[in-house]
Amino acid sequence: MARKLTLWILFALVAGLVVGFVVNQRLDAEGARAVADGFSIITDVFLRLIKMIIAPLVLAALISGIGHMGGDVAALGRIGGRAIAWFLATSVGALFIGLFVVQWLEPGAGLNLPLPPVDASAGLETDKFTLKNFVTHLVPKSIFEALATNEILQIVVFSVFAGIALAAIGEKGKPLLHGAEALMALMLKVTQYVMIFAPPAVFAAVAATIAVQGLAVLKTYGLFMGGFYVSLLLLMAFNIIACAFVIGWRDALRLIVEVKDAFLLSFSTASSEAAYPRILEALERYGIPNRISSFVLPLGYSFNLDGSMMYCVFAVLFIAQAYGVEFTFIQQLGMMALLMVTSKGIAGVPRASLVVIAATLTFFDLPAGGLVLILAVDHFLDMGRSATNAIGNSIAAAVVSKWEMDREAREGDAPQTEIADAPR
Numbered sequence: 001m002a003r004k005l006t007l008w009i010l011f012a013l014v015a016g017l018v019v020g021f022v023v024n025q026r027l028d029a030e031g032a033r034a035v036a037d038g039f040s041i042i043t044d045v046f047l048r049l050i051k052m053i054i055a056p057l058v059l060a061a062l063i064s065g066i067g068h069m070g071g072d073v074a075a076l077g078r079i080g081g082r083a084i085a086w087f088l089a090t091s092v093g094a095l096f097i098g099l100f101v102v103q104w105l106e107p108g109a110g111l112n113l114p115l116p117p118v119d120a121s122a123g124l125e126t127d128k129f130t131l132k133n134f135v136t137h138l139v140p141k142s143i144f145e146a147l148a149t150n151e152i153l154q155i156v157v158f159s160v161f162a163g164i165a166l167a168a169i170g171e172k173g174k175p176l177l178h179g180a181e182a183l184m185a186l187m188l189k190v191t192q193y194v195m196i197f198a199p200p201a202v203f204a205a206v207a208a209t210i211a212v213q214g215l216a217v218l219k220t221y222g223l224f225m226g227g228f229y230v231s232l233l234l235l236m237a238f239n240i241i242a243c244a245f246v247i248g249w250r251d252a253l254r255l256i257v258e259v260k261d262a263f264l265l266s267f268s269t270a271s272s273e274a275a276y277p278r279i280l281e282a283l284e285r286y287g288i289p290n291r292i293s294s295f296v297l298p299l300g301y302s303f304n305l306d307g308s309m310m311y312c313v314f315a316v317l318f319i320a321q322a323y324g325v326e327f328t329f330i331q332q333l334g335m336m337a338l339l340m341v342t343s344k345g346i347a348g349v350p351r352a353s354l355v356v357i358a359a360t361l362t363f364f365d366l367p368a369g370g371l372v373l374i375l376a377v378d379h380f381l382d383m384g385r386s387a388t389n390a391i392g393n394s395i396a397a398a399v400v401s402k403w404e405m406d407r408e409a410r411e412g413d414a415p416q417t418e419i420a421d422a423p424r
Contacts, residue, residue, distance in 0.1 A: 005195060005261055012203035013268050019203070020210025032211045039208035043269070046201030049194045050274045053187055055147040057277060058155050060183035061294030066163025067177045075404075076160065076295070082400050083296045087304040088340075090392060093238050095336045098310035099317070101231040107224040108321030150273075153302040156295075184290075191277035202268040209379050221377045228314050232384045235310055236391055243395045247402045252395075258282040259394045267387035270379055275390040276301065283394065288401040296400050300393035307388030308353050311381060312339050315357050315374055320366060331364065338363060353385070354378065 023035050066076060140146040140154035147155065166173040166180075244252035259282045266275035276297070283293040316335060320327055327335070338360060358371055374381070 005198065008199040009202050009261075009264050009268055012199040013206055016203040016206025017210055020207040021215055023207070023211040024214040027211075029212075036208035036211045039204040039211070042197075042204035043201050043208065046194075046197050047269065047271055047274060049197065050271070050277075051150050053191055053194060054152070054273060054276055055150050055155060056183060057187040057191075057280070058152060058294075058298050059147065059159055060180045060187060061280065061290065062156060062159035062298065063163045063166060064177060064180040064184055065289075065291035065294040066160060067166040067173070067180065076164070078407075079292060079295060079400060079404055080299065082403055083299050083396060084303065086396050086399055087300065090239060090242070090304065090306050090396070091309055091340060092336075093242075094235050094306040094310045095313050095339060097234050097238065098231050098313040099332060099336065101227055101234065102314045102317045102321075105223060105227040105230075106321055107227045108318040152298050156298045156302070188277065188281060191281070195278070198265055198269075198274075202265075205269055213377075213379075221374075224318055224374070225377055225380060228311065228381055229384055231310055231314060232307060232388050235306060235388060239306070239392055239395050243399055246399045251398070251402075255286055255394060255398050256391075258286045259391065262390050262394070263387050266390040267383050270382040270386050272301065272305075272386040272389040272393075275386075279390060279394050283397055286398070288397055289405075292401045292404060293397045296397040297393055300396050301389075304393055304396055305385075305389050306392045307385030308356075309339055310388075311353050311385045312356050312360065315353075316360050316364075316366075318374070319357075319361065319371070320364075323366065325366060327364075335360060335364065353382070 023032050027035065137151075138153055138157060140151065140158055143155070143158045145151075146158065166177055240252055240256065243255070247255075259279060262275035262278035262282055265278060266272045280293060280297060283297070284290065313335065317327065339356070354371060357374075361371070
């Protein structure tokens with residue numbers, strides 16, 4: 001089933017390119033946009049179906065996973081601490097790789113496009129990224145509001161409290177624990193049904209974008225896009241090598257094989273959310289205990305968006321190069337430190353990477369209107385960064401699971417399900 005889905009998605013991706021190109025060549029701009037609007041209905045419906053799944057799946061997976069820890073707050077803190085440490089390490093790697101490649105290729109240096117005036121605006125809000133807003137936004141005012149708006153981090157906060165409390169009340173909580181397990185099984189089955197619509201959604205998403213933009217936009221921004229994808233490849237190689245150092249090459253390569261469907265889905269739909277249920281299933285097949293994957297994965301979707309972070313540093317320096325602005329080494333370090341903080345608020349904000357870029361441009365006295373230089377190709381770049389985020393979070397879950405199970409093995413209380421014993 002998984003292999004057939006991969007083939008259908010690849011076929012849909014190619015077909016979308018062909019159909020979109022034909023529409024772009026045969027129709028005028030208004031007609032192409034009308035066709036693209038029709039295609040986008042299919043994509044929007046699919047993404048809404050995915051979002052329908054995510055909130056209850058995260059809630060059920062976290063509560064059942066933490067509940068089975070038996071209220072072990074120390075284990076919870078240890079797993080969370082290790083996950084955050086890994087996220088920070090890979091985030092620094094992502095920023096340095098992006099910084100190196102964009103300065104090596106200098107894609108903006110030879111850009112012969114009319115630049116916007118200094119006071120031009122991109123029409124994006126940048127006031128959301130304050131320390132106060134970020135910290136207070138972590139805690140939900142209502143779990144129902146958090147579920148309704150798919151606020152993953154808020155759901156994580158509630159689920160941690162609920163899972164610990166459920167384990168603490170013992171036998172009285174068993175029915176709720178079984179209910180959470182049943183809800184998780186239900187949502188995974190719903191996911192299988194929803195994935196039937198993935199190929200048409202992929203076709204529609206690609207066809208709609210090419211119909212409006214055409215293939216010419218890829219040539220115009222070829223160096224910028226090519227440089228960014230080189231950065232993404234280097235980042236994925238960095239993550240895989242780091243993962244292999246922890247869990248071994250054999251298990252690292254097996255992990256990549258397991259999550260390939262999720263990678264392809266997130267790439268073709270330009271949505272890492274679309275891949276979340278598939279990643280959870282893949283990690284379970286791989287042999288990672290649910291109590292770990294159901295906790296690390298949602299955290300990663302809020303704190304481990306390496307592809308998006310790299311895009312931010314790459315885009316800011318690209319725009320600076322286009323304006324002929326030189327960044328000193330100290331300014332580059334300052335920009336990286338700023339992005340380490342502001343990028344953690346990306347999850348759940350529409351067009352979030354663009355908002356972070358706009359805020360960073362403003363901080364360094366660059367015109368936020370420079371964003372118009374990258375808006376035309378943002379969707380194509382979003383495909384790559386979404387897929388990279390999906391791979392990065394899968395790797396993080398595997399690494400944290402390996403660390404945790406090695407510790408349990410040393411202490412003689414390892415769970416029955418271990419990566420080493422998972423089916424090959």
